[in-house]
Amino acid sequence: MTVSHLRFGRDPIRSTYLVEPGMAGFVACHQTVFTERYDLLAHAAPGGVFLLNTPEPPERVWDSLPESLRAGIADKGLKLWVIDAYRVAQEAGMGRRINTIMQTCFFAISGILPRQEAISAIKHAVDKTYGKKSKRLADLNYQAIDMTLANLHPVVIPAQAGIQEATSSTPAFPHAGTSAGVTDLPAFVRDVTLPIYRGHGDRLPVSLMPVDGTFPVDTARFEKRNIALEIPVWEADLCTQCGKCVFVCPHSAIRARAFPAELAANAPASFKHVPARSKDYPPGTHISYQVAPEDCTGCGDCVEACPIHDKSNVSRLAVNMAPIGPLREPERDNYAFFLSLPEFDRAAVKHGTIPGSMLLDPLFEYSGACAGCGETPYIRLATQLFGDRMMIANATGCSSIYGGNLPTTPYTVNAEGKGPTWSNSLFEDNAEFGLGMRLAADQLMDYAKVLVKELATELGGDLAAALLDADQREEAGLHAQRHRVAALSEKLATSSHARAKELASVAEWLIRRSVWIVGGDGWAYDIGYGGLDHVLALPYDVNILVLDTEVYSNTGGQTSKATPLGAVAKFSAGGKATAKKDLAKLASDYGHVYVATVAYGAKDTQTLRVFHEAEAYAGPSLIVAYSPCIAHGVDMLYNQRQQDLAVKSGHWPLFRFDPRLAEAGGNPFKLDSAAPSQPIKAFMDSETRFAMLARSHPEASERFLAEAQKAAERRFKAYQELAQGHPDATKTGA
Amino acid sequence: MTVSHLRFGRDPIRSTYLVEPGMAGFVACHQTVFTERYDLLAHAAPGGVFLLNTPEPPERVWDSLPESLRAGIADKGLKLWVIDAYRVAQEAGMGRRINTIMQTCFFAISGILPRQEAISAIKHAVDKTYGKKSKRLADLNYQAIDMTLANLHPVVIPAQAGIQEATSSTPAFPHAGTSAGVTDLPAFVRDVTLPIYRGHGDRLPVSLMPVDGTFPVDTARFEKRNIALEIPVWEADLCTQCGKCVFVCPHSAIRARAFPAELAANAPASFKHVPARSKDYPPGTHISYQVAPEDCTGCGDCVEACPIHDKSNVSRLAVNMAPIGPLREPERDNYAFFLSLPEFDRAAVKHGTIPGSMLLDPLFEYSGACAGCGETPYIRLATQLFGDRMMIANATGCSSIYGGNLPTTPYTVNAEGKGPTWSNSLFEDNAEFGLGMRLAADQLMDYAKVLVKELATELGGDLAAALLDADQREEAGLHAQRHRVAALSEKLATSSHARAKELASVAEWLIRRSVWIVGGDGWAYDIGYGGLDHVLALPYDVNILVLDTEVYSNTGGQTSKATPLGAVAKFSAGGKATAKKDLAKLASDYGHVYVATVAYGAKDTQTLRVFHEAEAYAGPSLIVAYSPCIAHGVDMLYNQRQQDLAVKSGHWPLFRFDPRLAEAGGNPFKLDSAAPSQPIKAFMDSETRFAMLARSHPEASERFLAEAQKAAERRFKAYQELAQGHPDATKTGA
Ligand code: SF4
C-alpha cells in the first residue's frame, strides 16, 4: 500500500511534514479491500470528503462498508463519494489503469479548483503526458475523464448513522484465523509483522525487533491481498496436465499436486481432481490444479499459457478467467484442502519435464511483484527445483523489494520447515556477497568432512566413506546424500564421542548447497558488473541469475546497458543510441563459465533444462533471463507472447554455452532458437517503449528499426557460426 | 628516497613512533648521491655508526664527502664504515641488487647480534627466501655475503676533523643553478617543492600550499637523480638515425633533435651532431641523439634496442654504455646546449614513422619509475604525439605514483608553456573520471562555438565557418585549427564586441582535446572494470591506455585477472589456476570500440600506428599495452626482449579491431603478429614468476605449461579465424 500526503495552498508551503491526523480535508481510498484492513479515516478532518473506489452501486455502498468505517464517516460528518473506477477504466478501454480516473474525481469534488477549471487542467495534463507519444492514449484518457464525471456519485448517509455503537479497530490480517492456510498466527507475525503491515511499525518497541536483523520467512501467505477481480477456473475434463499454467504463474497462485485418490475422500464438494494421465505415477494417482483465490492477482498469464481449448467451443480453454465474487469462498476452502495434501515424493517426480517439475512445491509464493511480472516465474522455478538447498544473494532492485518485502516475505519453507536462505546486498557488491556464501558453505562442508573422518570408526567406515565421496551434482546423488545425513544424525544423537555434538551441528552442510546470485540488469550489466565479472573469472560453483528487464525497473525506468537500441527510457528520451550489451556472449568468452539465455514464454523446456544444467555445473553459471516488465509498455497479460516475439524476431536469441561439452571435445555453443521468423519491427511495434518513438521522433525511429534489424541478423549469424564452428574457436581465454 | 626506521630490543617495543633525532645508534646511506642532498645525520646518536655505500676506496672516502657531512661525523664522533656495494653486487653476479649486501653490513657492524650469529641468521634467511625457488639465487646470495664481509672497511677519521668550520646546510637541489636546463629556481619550486623534496614538508606553512591542490608541473627536471653508474654514448658515425633508442627509453633521457647545422656553431666542443640522413629534411639539417646524463637511470634499454653494430667490431653498437665518471660534466653541458635548440617544426615532422615521431619533444620526462620500466615508454610516446592537447585521468597504481610523484612531477610543458593536464583518481572510478574530462571539454568547445556564431560577422564569415567546421581528427587538421584559433585570439584582442572577452576565455577549447584514461591491469581488469566497461559502452571519444604488467605492481605483486595461468603472485603462491582475462577481446565484442594490443619491444611500428589510430578514432578506444615489470622476475635490461618473446611465443598476440573498417564494409579485425614461432615454454622459462614454480611445484608447473601452450594455440587460432572470417561475424552486439 502507498499512502500519499498532498497539500495545496495559494502561498508556497514550506514544510516537509506529513498531514497531521484529523487535518486532511480530503481522503481517497483507491482499493476497496483496504476498507477492511486499515484505519482509513484517522487523518480525515471533520466535515471533509471521503472518496472510495468500489464496485458496489451507490445505493448499496453504505451497507457494504465495515462497521468501523461507517461509524468514522458519521462521527466526523464526512461527505462520501464513490466511483467504480475499475469498471470505468475497463469501459473506457484503459484496462486496469485507474490513475486518471481517481485524479479526475479528486479535482471534481475536492474543491481545490472550480470544477470546470480543474477538468480543463487535467485534460491539458493528459495532452502534455500522452499527446506526443500516442494519440490513442490521449483519446482514451479524454474519454475516461468524461466517463468518470458521469459515474461519480455522492452517497446519502442514513440519519441514524453514527448513533449505533461501532467497533473501533480494523480487523487483523483479513480473514486471519479463517482463511485458507491460516489457522493461527505465530507470535512474531501477531506481534511484529501484523502491526508493521497495518502501518503501525513506528509504535513497536525496539525490543521486539530481531537482534541480528533476521526476519522469519513464510509470511506472505498471511497477506491475502485479494486484488484479483477475476481468477482462473480449471476445467479438469479438458486439461492435459501439461503444467504450463503453473510454470508461468508469477505469484505461485496456481499449483499442481498429485496424490493417491483416497486422500481426496474428505475434500470439499467443489474441489476438482482427476486421474493423472501420465504413466509416471502409480495407478490410482489423482491430480489437481488449484488456484489460491486470495493470492492470485488476476493477471491472466496462466490462461494465456494454456495450450488446450474445447473443440466445440474454441474460446473455452482448459483454464479460464471468471469473476471472483461467487468463487472466493469455495475456492478458499478448496485451496486450504489442497495445501493439506502432501507434496508428491520428490524422488519419484520427473524433475526434467514441465508437468513433473510443476508438481514440486514452490518455496517462493504470493510475492507483491506487479501482476503478471516477468521475473518471478524464474525465481519460483528455482525454488521448486533446488529450494531447501538454496542460498540466495539478491542485488538491490525489484527482486530484492518483492523478495524481502518486509514485514512479509514471499520466501517460504517446505513441509520439513526448510527453505532458501535469502539476503539482500548492494547493487555494487552482490556478486561478491554471493561468492562469500559459496565460500562459507564450502568451509562448513570441509569442516564437517574433517569431523566425519575423525569419527569414521564410530560411524561405520561405509557410511563415512559414502558421506565423504558422495557425488552430489545431480538430483539422485543429492537424494542419496540426504538419506546418509539423516542416518548420520541418528547415529550422532546416541553417540558418546566427544566430537559427536560438534559434528551434529554441521552435519547438514554435508549436503551440497546451491548458491544463487540474483539481480536485475541494472545490477548485472552496470553497477555490479565489475564484481559479477570478478566472480565469473573465478572457478567457484555459483549460479548467477540475471532478471533482464532491459531497464532499471524499480527506480523508475532508467536506461541500463541492457536497454536495447531505440528503446525509450529515462536518459534515453530520444531512444537509446547504443546497442544492448551482450552480457551472455561476454561471459562465454571466459570459456569456463556455463552461460545461457532463456525466455520461458518462448521455450519453457529450454528454460527448465538451463536451470538444471546451470545448477549441476561445478563452476560459475550465468543465466540471462528475458523478463517482460510493465516498463516495456505492454499489458502484462501478454507476458509470454512478448517473450515469444522477442525470440522469434531475433531480439533475444536463445543459446547455451556449456564448458562440459568442450571438455568432452565437443562444441560448447548450442543455439536453441531458430533463425528469426518475424521482422524485428513486429516486436518493436508491439511495445510502447519502442513504439512511442515513432510518434515523437519518427525519423530516429525508422533509423533505429533498420539498425536493429541489421544487428539482429548479424548477431544471429555470428551465433550460428559459433554453433557450427570449430569447438575451440569459441574459447579465446589464454 | 625511502627512509626506514628500525628499532631493536630484548623486550617488545610498543610504539608506532619514528626514531627521534639524535637517537639512532646506526645510520646507513645506500646511495652515494644522497650525501649531497639530504641531512643524513640529523637522527644519528653521538658515538653511533654511519655506514655508507660509495664507489670511493676507503682511503679516499673522507676527502670525497661534502663538507657538512664530514663536520657532522666528526662532531658526533661517529664511526664511519664504507662498502662499494654496487661493485660487490656486480662481482657476486647479482647485477644491481644490493639489499643482501647492505643488510649483511648492518648485522656485521651494528652490534645488534654477535657478528657470527648474525651472519648465520642472514644465511638462514636467504635459504628461506630463495632456497625453494632457485638454488642459483641462494648461491649468489651466499657468495655476496662472504664478499661483503671482505669488502666492508672502517674509515680512519683525520684528527683535525670537526675543528674546521663547516657549512651547516645541505645543498638545495644538487647543482641547482649550474646543472643542465636549470638556471634559476622558480619561486614555487624554491619555497615548496624543494623543502618537501628534502624531507621538510612538515615545516611548511599551510599558506604556501596551492588552495585547490593543483601542483605546478615541469619539476622532475630539477631532481637530477644521478643514479646511473653507466650512461649511453652515442656513436654518430655508426648511427642510422632510426630513433629506436629514443622510442624505448623509459625515462626520456635520450633524445633526438633535428636542426639547421648553423645553430650548432657555438655548441660545446664535445657535442655530437651529424647531417640528417633522411631526405625528409631540408639540406643542411643536422641531427643529434643526446643523453641526459643526470636523468638517465643506466637501465641500458636504449643500447639493447639499437639494431646497428660496427662491422669491424660487433660488440660496438651505435650506442654503448660507458661509466659516467668522466662523462658527467661534458654531457651535462651538451644536454643543456641540446635543450636550447628549438624543436623541429611539428608540422614538417613525419609523425607516422619512428625516426620522425622521435623528433617530437616528450612532455613526460625523468619519471621516478623503476629503471627500465616497461610502462613509461607508452606514456612518453603519447605525450610526444598529442602532448599539449592531452587530458589524462590516471587510476591509482604505479602510473599515478610516478606520474604525480609529488613534490615533483614528470609531466612537463612545451616551448609555449603548454602541456598535458593530469589528475589521479581512484581505482574504482577512473574511467568515469576521464569521461567527465571528455564531457567538460566538449561542453567548453560547444560554448566557444556558440560564441563564434554570435560573433561571426565581426570575425569574418570565413574564419568563423572554418573554425566551426574544422575536421580535427588528424594532425594536419589540428594544425590548421591551431592557426585559426591564433588568428581568432588576435582579432578578439582588438575587438570591441561585448562578448569578445568571453570568447577569448574559451577560444583554446576550439582545439580538440585528447582525453586519455590511463591505469594498470589491477584497475582495468579488476577494481575499475565496471566503470571501464561503462565508458566503453558509451559512444564518447576517449582513449583508454591499460599498462598491463599482469599483476598489481605498485602494491607489491598481487594477482589480478590479468595475471597469466601458472604465474606466481601474491594469492597465487602455487601458480594462478585460471586463465588471463582477454580484456581486448571482450572490448571488441562491443563492435563500436577501437581496440588494440601492443608491445613496443616486439613491434614498435605497430605500437606507433595504434596510438595514432586510437587517438584519431572519434569513439572510445582501448589500448592494452604489454608492460614488463620488475615483478616478472627478469632483469629490466631485457625489457624489449621479453616483449618480443611474449609475442613470438603466442602469450601476447598483437591485434587491432577498428570499427571504421567495418563501417566501410571490411573486416575490422586485423592480426598484427605472426603465428607463434617459439614454444610458450621459452617465454615462461625466461621469467622468474613462472620459472620459480618449476622448483616449488614441479608437477603443477608442468601442467600449467601444457595448458598455457594449448591455450596460446587455441587463442591464436581463434584470432586467425576472426581475421579471416566474415566481417560481420566479429560484431555480435545487437
Ligand atoms: S491469474 Fe495470474 S496470478 Fe492468478 S493464478 Fe493465473 S497466472 Fe497466477
Ligand code: SF4
Ligand atoms: S496449462 Fe491448461 S492444459 Fe496445461 S495444466 Fe494448465 S490448465 Fe491444464
Ligand code: SF4
Ligand atoms: S640507459 Fe635507460 S634511462 Fe638511460 S638513456 Fe638509455 S634507456 Fe634511457
Ligand code: SF4
Ligand atoms: S637505436 Fe642505434 S641506430 Fe637507432 S637512433 Fe639510436 S643509436 Fe642510432
